[in-house]
Amino acid sequence: MEKPNSYCEYVKNLPDDNIHRVYHDTQYGFKIDSDNELFGRLILEINQAGLSWTTILNKQDNFRTAFSNFDIKKIADYDKPDISRLLANSGIVRNKLKINAVIFNARKILELQKKYGSFKSWLKIKNDSNLNLNDWVILFKENFKFTGNEITKEFLTSTGYIKGAHIETCPILDK
Numbered sequence: 717m718e719k720p721n722s723y724c725e726y727v728k729n730l731p732d733d734n735i736h737r738v739y740h741d742t743q744y745g746f747k748i749d750s751d752n753e754l755f756g757r758l759i760l761e762i763n764q765a766g767l768s769w770t771t772i773l774n775k776q777d778n779f780r781t782a783f784s785n786f787d788i789k790k791i792a793d794y795d796k797p798d799i800s801r802l803l804a805n806s807g808i809v810r811n812k813l814k815i816n817a818v819i820f821n822a823r824k825i826l827e828l829q830k831k832y833g834s835f836k837s838w839l840k841i842k843n844d845s846n847l848n849l850n851d852w853v854i855l856f857k858e859n860f861k862f863t864g865n866e867i868t869k870e871f872l873t874s875t876g877y878i879k880g881a882h883i884e885t886c887p888i889l890d891k
Contacts, residue, residue: 721883723740723882724740724882724883724885724886727740727741735774736769740888744881745873745882746876747875748876751834752786754836754839754875755835756779756780757871757874758821758871759779761867761874763811763814764867765814765864767809771809775807775808775809778805779808782801782802783808788829788835789826791822792825794819802815803815813862814862820860821860821861824859842855849868849869852872852878853865853869856871
């Protein structure tokens with residue numbers, strides 16, 4: 717079977733209740749207004765590194781529960797007992813580097829919120845500067861941990877900050 721050229725092509729013949737189809741049709745490429753939800757997407761993208769997206773999608777509810785419903789302020793206050801709790805949680809990816817990156821990034825987002833009003837505002841200001849992907853990657857690496865090229869690209873694509881989530885013939889664009 718030929719590899720699909722896009723996520724849209726990949727999901728088009730999947731059943732409506734397939735986890736990839738649901739994600740594609742309801743979340744992928746759609747703007748997110750809530751800072752906590754934006755951060756939640758970043759958490760998922762960070763944890764996907766080295767794993768399949770299917771694994772992350774199947775565990776996304778576990779991530780939400782384990783990481784305090786993606787509450788940035790709560791996660792920024794995580795300490796050693798929280799790290800131990802997360803490392804013992806088989807429902808998520810138990811990687812100390814990724815867990816520490818999430819906590820660091822929560823603290824960084826609090827700084828951005830203080831300076832720009834919200835994480836979303838910071839993203840919008842940067843997006844209005846017409847950054848190319850390479851500039852975004854540099855910006856993310858300067859501010860966050862565990863955000864290389866692919867993680868940054870997928871975070872920005874999946875949240876609608878850069879184009880490419882859906883192809884022109886994707887029926888989701890008509891909705």
